[in-house]
Amino acid sequence: MRFPDTLTRLHALTKADNLGLGLVVLGLVLQAGSVAAALKLICVWLLLLLSGACVSQLIARNTRERESRP
Amino acid sequence: MMTFVNLLLAVLLLALAAWTTLARNMFAAVVGFIAYGALLALAWVQLSGIDIALTEAAIGSGLTGLLLLNAASRLHVNANAGGNTGRSRLRVPAALLSAAVSGALMLCVFALPETPPTLAPDVAANLASTEVRNPITAVLLAFRAMDTLLEAIVLLFALIGVWSLSSDPHWGGRPGLRQYSEPNGILAYTARVLPPIGIVVGAYIFWTGADYPGGKFQGATLLAAMWLLVLMAGLADAPPIRRTWLRVALVAGPLAFIAVGFLGLQTAGAFLAYPEGFVKPLIIAIELALLPSLTLVLGLLLLGAPLRGEEP
Amino acid sequence: MNAADLFGVVAALLVGIGLYGLIVNPQPLRKILSFNVIGNGVFLLFGAIAYRGAAFGLGSDPVPQALLITGLVVAFSATALAVALLLRLFEATGSDTLSSEPPAANPSAAGEQ
Amino acid sequence: MPPVPEQAVTSAGGLLLVIAVLLPFVGVLIGIALRGVHARRVALCTLPLGLAIAIAIAVTVLQSGAQLTYLLGGWAPPLGVALRADMAAVVMLVVVAVVVCGIGIYACDDFNPARESPGPRASSTFWLLLLAVWGSLNLVFVSGDLFTLYVALELLTFAGVPLVCLDGRGDTLRAALRYLLFALLGSLLYLLGAVLLYGAYGTLDIALLRAASVPEPVTWAALALATTGLLAKTALFPLHIWLPPAHAGAPAAASAVLSALVIKGSWFLLIRLWFDALPGVVTFSAAQVLGALGAIAIVVGSVVALRQARLKLLVAYSTVAQIGYLFLMFPLAFDAGSNMLVHDAALTGGILQGISHATAKASMFMAAGLISAALGHDRIADLAGVARAMPITVLTFAVAGIALMGIVPSGAYLAKKLLLESAADSGQWWWTLVLQGGAAFTAGYVVLVLVNVLRRPGGAHPVIKRVPAVSEYAALALAVCSLLLALAALGPLPAHLISNPLAAGELLATLLVLLGGVLLAQGLSLHPLFAAAPAATMPASGLLRRSAGATGVMFARIDLLARGWTVACISLLVVALLFGGLLFFGARG
Structure with a gap:
């Protein structure tokens, strides 16, 4: 196990989530037929960025609270 | 390439299904199920069922997953509660019989007729008369509109069942547990930022359903999810189920559907038929009427039985 | 092997996996999960059959696809009702097992006299 | 009266079928909107109307002598959905309307929201569920499409399950959950059968399937799966897992609904499937086995009923036995000459029995x-x-x-x-x-x-x-x-x-x-x-009575074992494979 605890795993996950997806979207934008489609793809990416950030925040907070409890 | 993707999907699906059934930990099983639902949506894309993929992602994996996660956390079941003794000897016959059923089904898959029977030509031939371009919407709201009406009623029956499970003192009260979260926390922030976007997207999915994949169920699920997000963040509370506006809103959609059906009797000669030239507007009117009802019923099914009285 | 056959086989296997889980898992929530797996298997089989029926520029037979959407919604309603019932059972009795019988329904209890 | 495939036109008076189905549903919807005390009033208004419609349908069918058909939306099957009412459906419609009215009058006092005893929750829910069961049953009787019938079966289940646990006690909740899970498994097997039939013939319409279906492996598998699923929902022994505990705790009116009405839905659908959709696919041995299951149900159900100490459980177990009776017509209606099930005196007798x-x-x-x-x-x-x-x-x-x-x-x-x-x-x-x-x-x-x-x-x-x-x-x-x-x-x-x-x-x-x-x-x-003294314990007197007692205990054990979840599910799969095998080899031999 390379990442022993929740926080480091989250750290690794966000890279895949944000950057990986961003690159995928970038690739798709180049293939998109129209500007509208490209914009939609970018919107999808932004939404995922937002939700990803929120969820990892929540998970991290939960973990911290759980660990601080005896 | 396509075959490779499909094979990978197949293997992953089976592995996750096995995980869901066999994992020792309840939470792990539910999380496995949600991932499995997302993969299933991909499988639907491969089977050129974009509409089903959307529904699967929204309802099959999303709402069902949320429902099960919530249940797992409320049951806080310990991981190995099932280690009871006497049943283990029945595991082998159970496995053998399940495998036999599976095998028989597989043989059936290969025994299906060489030239597959299909209704696609019939649908294609009659699509023009329904004035919508998405063939699935045509089936759902014209050719087999009865099933769609019944489906809305199924949801309501399930809701009656769920509500009937409240304890007597809480009858008529608010469903689900009161949620609290930090007013300035990230969850409350999300619940403020996301719903406007979600409502726009939900409305878009709903609107586009007449001509492209999408429709009322997928849209309603998104709207319900936004409502639940607001509730989860504690920004609002679920309404008590005795509220008249709530009950009227729940049944307004199906009643409107039935009313349009009887209108068809007058104008087009059959129950659930539409007069020529008004097909698309009527279909959209039905969907528009169903949308709020479905949003509410989906959200309320997730919230469960009333658990609290009238307290603020 | 084309996509329809492949997913048909997957569907058959999903039904088998779900059946096994439904039979042997003692916890009702796990049974509900397994029920969903069986349901998905049935739906996927229908989807595979629909895909075989692609014709006239439609990628797939739209009638089964529309029925599938109805089926998914029905399955969701069933899950919601089952979960609500389970939670209420847990709340009322503190246990979530299906096995214990009410004593009155046990015919052999009063049988020997 | 076999359905005529060519009859793909709406017949005069066919709209009555739509109304028969929708009237109770509209009653439920209005009942939801008005809530509480009004649910009872709405139900009591709907009862006579529904009865009148059922009688009107009967009169129309008897006068014309032909079945009623209604094409929903004007779309003919296979693309659309047709509602049909033949003689059997008409009889069921009328009888169910009468029984629902009877139960309604009976429950008028029990489930009065103005009264203290069952509480407003149980009393308003009961009336909604009664109407819901009624509408779903009417849909089962008149629908001509296997998928619409699947939805109807699920409607029936969702309406039936809450009836079991109206009082909210732990025992009844457990019984309701068992019922729900087992019934859901049953409907999935039925749906699997319907899916296979669509794969083979491209239609779900019963009349079209009758014309198109031929004995072949996919059809056999479909019939075996659908039959087993429906048997599970009808609670035929050994698939009666949920029935006795469900009746033990449910209020009497709810028990009456469940036992007299709800199980008739899946039973009637089985008749549709065997007699109307796939009569030529059925084999002699499969029909015999279905009857044999019925016979076993009669013996086990009756013996266990006689062993009960409580009246309600006695009546519940007698239901297990009577369900067996309802399956005796299947072997008797098998016509050896044409090698198929025919509509004859046996079917009439079976429906009368029902x-x-x-x-x-x-x-x-x-x-x-x-x-x-x-x-x-x-x-x-x-x-x-x-x-x-x-x-x-x-x-x-x-x-x-x-x-x-x-x-x-x-x-x-x-x-x-x-x-x-x-x-x-x-x-x-x-x-x-x-x-x-x-x-x-x-x-x-x-x-x-x-x-x-x-x-x-x-x-x-x-x-x-x-x-x-x-x-x-x-x-x-x-x-x-x-x-x-x-x-x-x-x-x-x-x-x-x-x-x-x-x-x-x-x-x-x-x-x-x-x-x-x-x-x-x-x-x-x-x-x-x-x-002389009934309550006093009697010493086991005589060899005969002692051996009879031992038999009774043995049957009670068998029943208890069969009602365990794992065993019941395994019996379910065994029954499915048995039917599959019988159909497969019966047709060969």
Whole structure:
């Protein structure tokens, strides 16, 4: 196990989530037929960025609270 | 390439299904199920069922997953509660019989007729008369509109069942547990930022359903999810189920559907038929009427039985 | 092997996996999960059959696809009702097992006299 | 009356079918919107309207002599969905409407939201669920499409499950969850069958399937799966996992709905599937096995019923037995010449059996509920003196019992006659034994209860609470309906079936059945029938009674084992594979 605890795993996950997806979207934008489609793809990416950030925040907070409890 | 993707999907699906059934930990099983639902949506894309993929992602994996996660956390079941003794000897016959059923089904898959029977030509031939371009919407709201009406009623029956499970003192009260979260926390922030976007997207999915994949169920699920997000963040509370506006809103959609059906009797000669030239507007009117009802019923099914009285 | 056959086989296997889980898992929530797996298997089989029926520029037979959407919604309603019932059972009795019988329904209890 | 595939046009009056289905549903919707006290009012307004529509449909069909058809949205199958009502559907529509009305009147007082006792939750929900069950059943009877029927079955399940746990106690909740999970498994198997049929023939319409279906592996698999799923929902032994506990705790009106009505939905769908959709795919051996399962259900259900200490459980187990009776027509309707199931006297007898069971069993549950409400308990051994305190209710129980036993002029009598005649015609003498034995068993538990209620009370007046007279008369009316069904059926049926009940042969047969019943009750019941002190424990006297007792205990064990979740699911799969195998090899051999 390379990442022993929740926080480091989250750290690794966000890279895949944000950057990986961003690159995928970038690739798709180049293939998109129209500007509208490209914009939609970018919107999808932004939404995922937002939700990803929120969820990892929540998970991290939960973990911290759980660990601080005896 | 396509075959490779499909094979990978197949293997992953089976592995996750096995995980869901066999994992020792309840939470792990539910999380496995949600991932499995997302993969299933991909499988639907491969089977050129974009509409089903959307529904699967929204309802099959999303709402069902949320429902099960919530249940797992409320049951806080310990991981190995099932280690009871006497049943283990029945595991082998159970496995053998399940495998036999599976095998028989597989043989059936290969025994299906060489030239597959299909209704696609019939649908294609009659699509023009329904004035919508998405063939699935045509089936759902014209050719087999009865099933769609019944489906809305199924949801309501399930809701009656769920509500009937409240304890007597809480009858008529608010469903689900009161949620609290930090007013300035990230969850409350999300619940403020996301719903406007979600409502726009939900409305878009709903609107586009007449001509492209999408429709009322997928849209309603998104709207319900936004409502639940607001509730989860504690920004609002679920309404008590005795509220008249709530009950009227729940049944307004199906009643409107039935009313349009009887209108068809007058104008087009059959129950659930539409007069020529008004097909698309009527279909959209039905969907528009169903949308709020479905949003509410989906959200309320997730919230469960009333658990609290009238307290603020 | 084309996509329809492949997913048909997957569907058959999903039904088998779900059946096994439904039979042997003692916890009702796990049974509900397994029920969903069986349901998905049935739906996927229908989807595979629909895909075989692609014709006239439609990628797939739209009638089964529309029925599938109805089926998914029905399955969701069933899950919601089952979960609500389970939670209420847990709340009322503190246990979530299906096995214990009410004593009155046990015919052999009063049988020997 | 076989459906005619060419009849793909809406017939005059077909709209009545749409209204029959939608009226109860609209009632539910309005009931939801108005909530509380109004749910009862809405239901009570809907009942007579629905009954009138059912009768209107019957009149239309009888006058035209052909089945009613309605094409929804004007779209003909296979693209659209058709509603059809043949004679069988019409009979079911009318009887269900009558029973629903009876239950409604009976429950009027029990589920009054203005009253304290069951509380506003149970009383308003009950009325919504009653309407929901009704609408779903009407849909099952008239729908001509296998997928719409799947939705109808699920509607029926969702309406039936909350009825089980209306009182919210842990036991009933557990029973409801078992019922729900098992029923869901059943509907999935049914859906799997329907999916395979679509894969093979590209249609789900019953009339089109009848024309298109041929005996081949996919069809056999589909039939086996769908049949098993429906058997699970009908609670045929050994798939009766949920039935007894569900009835043990449910309110009497809810039990009546569940036992008399809800199981008839999946049963009727099975008839549709075997007789109308795939009659040529069925094999002789498969039909025999279905009948054999019925016969086993009769024996096990009856013996366990005789061993019960509580009245409601006795009635519940008698339902297990009576369900078995409903499956005896399948082997008898098999026509060896054309190698298929045919619409003949056996089917008529089976449907008559179904409707007389619906009416009689509903009134029996109501009577049991009234006795239990009046006494505050339903222990069979402590029923002494009830006959004097509640004569109407005891009369109801007796009349319903006679109707179930099949004594002239009940509907069950006529049904038995028809089935016996087909057994003789087709040379399947073994079903004669089952039919007569089943009647004796029924006589057994009816006699058991009647002997106990007719006893002189040892101590004080047993009744602690008065029951409403209107409920008593509603139950009696249903019982009388069941008794007089034969007269109503005389019109379309040949007159020679009814013979003079006082003729020597008839009298002898009736007496033999009764005598057999008395012997069975004496041998198997927990307390000997004719003893001075019923409540006192009797020493096991005599070898015969001891061995009978041992048999009873053994059957109770078998029943308990069969109702375990794991065993029940395994039996389900075994039954599915058995049917698959029988269809496969039966067609080859």
